[in-house]
Amino acid sequence: MDKSVASLEAVVADIADGAVVMIAGFGGSGIPVELIHALVARYRATGHPGGLTVVNNNAGTGSVGIAAMLDAGMVAKVICSFPRSSQPQAFQRRYEAGEVELELVPQGTLAERIRAGGAGIPAFYTATGVGTELAEGKPLEEFEGRMYLRERWLKADVALVKGELGDAHGNLTYRLAARNFAPIMAMAAGCTIAQVSRLVKPGEIAPEQVVTPGIFVARLVEVPEPAQEEVLVRAGEAF
Amino acid sequence: MEKLSSAGIAWRAAQDIADGAYVNLGIGFPEMVAQFQPPGRHVTYHSENGILGMGPAPEEGAEDWDVINAGKKAVTLNPGASIFHHADSFAMVRGGHIDLAVLGAYEVAENGDLANWRIGNKGTPAVGGAMDMVTGARRVAVVTEHVTKTGAPKLVERCANPLTGVGCVARVYTSLAVVDVVDGRFVLREKLPSVTFEAIQAVTGAQLHQAGPVGALVVPEGL
Numbered sequence: 001m002d003k004s005v006a007s008l009e010a011v012v013a014d015i016a017d018g019a020v021v022m023i024a025g026f027g028g029s030g031i032p033v034e035l036i037h038a039l040v041a042r043y044r045a046t047g048h049p050g051g052l053t054v055v056n057n058n059a060g061t062g063s064v065g066i067a068a069m070l071d072a073g074m075v076a077k078v079i080c081s082f083p084r085s086s087q088p089q090a091f092q093r094r095y096e097a098g099e100v101e102l103e104l105v106p107q108g109t110l111a112e113r114i115r116a117g118g119a120g121i122p123a124f125y126t127a128t129g130v131g132t133e134l135a136e137g138k139p140l141e142e143f144e145g146r147m148y149l150r151e152r153w154l155k156a157d158v159a160l161v162k163g164e165l166g167d168a169h170g171n172l173t174y175r176l177a178a179r180n181f182a183p184i185m186a187m188a189a190g191c192t193i194a195q196v197s198r199l200v201k202p203g204e205i206a207p208e209q210v211v212t213p214g215i216f217v218a219r220l221v222e223v224p225e226p227a228q229e230e231v232l233v234r235a236g237e238a239f
Numbered sequence: 240m241e242k243l244s245s246a247g248i249a250w251r252a253a254q255d256i257a258d259g260a261y262v263n264l265g266i267g268f269p270e271m272v273a274q275f276q277p278p279g280r281h282v283t284y285h286s287e288n289g290i291l292g293m294g295p296a297p298e299e300g301a302e303d304w305d306v307i308n309a310g311k312k313a314v315t316l317n318p319g320a321s322i323f324h325h326a327d328s329f330a331m332v333r334g335g336h337i338d339l340a341v342l343g344a345y346e347v348a349e350n351g352d353l354a355n356w357r358i359g360n361k362g363t364p365a366v367g368g369a370m371d372m373v374t375g376a377r378r379v380a381v382v383t384e385h386v387t388k389t390g391a392p393k394l395v396e397r398c399a400n401p402l403t404g405v406g407c408v409a410r411v412y413t414s415l416a417v418v419d420v421v422d423g424r425f426v427l428r429e430k431l432p433s434v435t436f437e438a439i440q441a442v443t444g445a446q447l448h449q450a451g452p453v454g455a456l457v458v459p460e461g462l
Contacts, residue, residue, distance in 0.1 A: 081368065106368065107367050132401065177290050
């Protein structure tokens with residue numbers, strides 16, 4: 001078994017128009033910058049894939065990563081908890097122009113919806129949001145004297161994640177807190193694509209050190225010394 | 240009227256955090272509470288993005304942008320820290336494992352309702368983890384100025400802004416007082432010695448009640 005793919009271009013080549021794309025990361029940490037930019041480059045060259053739904057905690061910052069996707073015009077909808085950032089102009093502009101739809105989800109509910117999607121659980125109950133405007137349209141039920149509301153699973157066609165080590169089986173580790181959404185997004189997508197800083201031989205990652213087991217990963221590509229989005233934004237870089 | 244600085248409010252809130260507590264501090268002003276942790280107490284700080292055992296900011300130039308807090312600021316990891324994915328992080332919150340959450344507020348109502356994520360319906364809505372935190376943490380405290388920049392009360396009968404959570408706030412640390420929410424009423428626990436009960440009532444948008452003695456809200460000089 002070898003899930004490794006030689007190039008960034010090849011690894012994102014079949015992502016379709018209208019796909020739901022989960023993108024791991026929180027702020028700049030864990031954002032798979034090179035995978036995103038490969039997708040933006042493909043859109044600029046071919047006009048595809050467009051009309052994407054992007055799932056991330058945020059909605060991009062500066063002019064790189066998800067913000068570059070928004071600037072390119074390939075995003076129809078964003079599902080996130082916090083669409084504000086230090087440099088939110090890319091999202092703001094599209095949102096205020098009515099060109100991008102926003103589905104706002106409390107952060108813990110977003111994480112649990114993604115986990116539920118990956119675990120085959122269509123809905124669950126949470127107290128988060130009860131009595132607020134984000135409860136609108138959600139069925140309520142009382143458990144042990146407290147009100148909870150029903151939330152649905154969230155699944156994706158594709159997940160893009162950034163690992164540190166990866167092997168040909170798709171086993172992944174993550175660097176520090178860059179882990180954030182990656183393990184659950186990898187579970188919730190039909191096709192999970194990982195960029196890893198170092199592709200190693202099977203067995204080089206000790207089995208008990210594997211964070212995402214390879215069953216959740218379809219393809220991976222080695223990107224040595226990957227960019228860190230926060231560093232790019234602070235340097236004023238644009239893609 | 241004399242009032243506490245932000246540091247003074249944060250210092251007072253920190254004095255109530257017990258040894259061994261697992262605590263989440265909201266982004267912005269509440270983060271300051273960690274600076275005033277009393278010596279001899281071990282407190283473990285949780286960050287929503289997946290850290291337990293978060294330490295202070297690193298020196299400038301030593302930032303690792305894969306070690307950040309919920310406000311995306313660079314932090315450090317204390318000995319014994321752990322890192323986990325986002326669903327586990329919010330299982331800690333939703334599952335009642337976080338002892339205390341300290342948040343900021345636009346308004347707190349006498350029934351414990353909190354509004355802190357959006358003013359009216361202006362701008363781009365952004366909620367983050369606040370709704371999860373106020374329903375999941377075992378205890379929710381608020382640190383805030385007693386009134387808004389224009390002098391309007393922040394402690395009110397009913398919140399006018401969109402709610403973050405219903406009946407969730409246990410204690411409010413303000414620039415004038417420490418106020419508990421008890422059975423749908425504000426109960427004054429401490430106040431600045433130089434400010435009268437009547438003066439605080441005059442800048443509070445709901446009835447303040449007394450239940451037992453009102454302590455002196457005194458913070459160290461220089462804060």
